[in-house]
């Protein structure tokens with residue numbers, strides 16, 4: 192018998208009936224466990240074995256649950272929870288210019304923080320552990336991510352016109368630089384985020400990219416979201432959006448491009464050869480009737496691809512389990528081929544693909560040395576019984592409401608309906624004022 196003193200100390204040991212690792216072999220363990228120390232996974236294996244080997248400060252046996260890597264939302268605007276349901280059923284440009292931008296002109300840092308905190312609560316409760324966020328007054332999102340315990344890559348959105356956060360491009364770039372200095376390279380970090388080709392002049396795009404290179408940060412923008420955008424690039428630059436970006440020197444593994452709904456064969460080849468990442472946002476693309484990104488073609492070609500909800504105003508939620516299910520169904524329907532997209536591919540987009548989009552390969556899988564970011568689904572929920580294929584269950588059956596546990600950086604943020612880092616009742620009370628604010632300002 193092992194003497195207790197020989198057991199290795201660790202902070203947290205979580206065991207569950209099923210552990211879906213997403214490791215390179217895509218191992219799925221029965222009666223497995225994950226041991227964490229200092230925010231890092233130190234072991235993944237049979238629960239009985241890990242319980243013998245480790246002396247955890249906290250030992251959590253979830254029983255009939257499925258442990259899997261936390262989902263990664265690779266493109267969102269979390270504070271837009273404030274505007275959820277404020278404008279729906281409209282085309283992108285009308286929606287953006289006549290409804291969203293006018294409301295956003297009235298935003299304050301306090302409101303952005305409040306909206307981001309609600310977004311963090313929604314993400315935590317539905318098993319998302321990391322998100323890539325672009326918005327105005329983005330320090331509020333950074334603050335919400337820091338206090339809620341989520342992992343985040345945040346960027347002040349850069350426009351070719353003044354925003355509530357800065358007067359001109361120089362001030363916008365200075366703001367990004369200051370945020371990076373404040374945040375550093377930890378759980379919440381800064382990135383450089385010009386809005387889109389149609390809102391940013393070439394000088395903004397190239398100078399923002401140079402800043403991302405200088406500070407070694409992710410560079411994130413919207414690209415090729417609609418047919419109109421592609422037509423506009425053709426008209427203004429006589430090039431497709433991806434070719435134009437390539438010519439400006441903006442494509443590399445630090446580039447993460449949201450949407451890419453209409454790539455030509457040449458554009459797909461450019462994405463592969465440059466190592467730029469694309470983020471599939473199926474529900475937003477469906478809701479704004481932007482079209483269907485050729486995800487199976489992108490994957491076949493070898494494009495690095497993540498999955499995002501986009502903002503909760505064009506979705507209208509931040510639930511990555513729903514997004515995975517939608518992605519899997521959409522391409523089957525679009526291509527009339529049930530083998531596309533597979534449940535495994537959908538799960539890969541939301542985990543390993545997200546890790547690549549965020550430039551953090553230590554995310555997206557459960558293995559020694561990886562970040563201790565994971566969630567657990569209740570396998571006794573009516574829609575989770577019986578269980579044959581855990582991957583299919585996570586993608587096709589789960590809704591996100593089965594999440595029992597969310598852990599980031601080794602810390603439990605949510606367990607069985609309770610938030611440990613967010614005062615949710617007071618957040619609900621604060622949201623009452625938001626409705627009045629939207630009504631007052633939407634004209």
Ligand SMILES: [Zn+2]
Nearest residue numbers: 413449501502
């Ligand atoms: Zn977006």
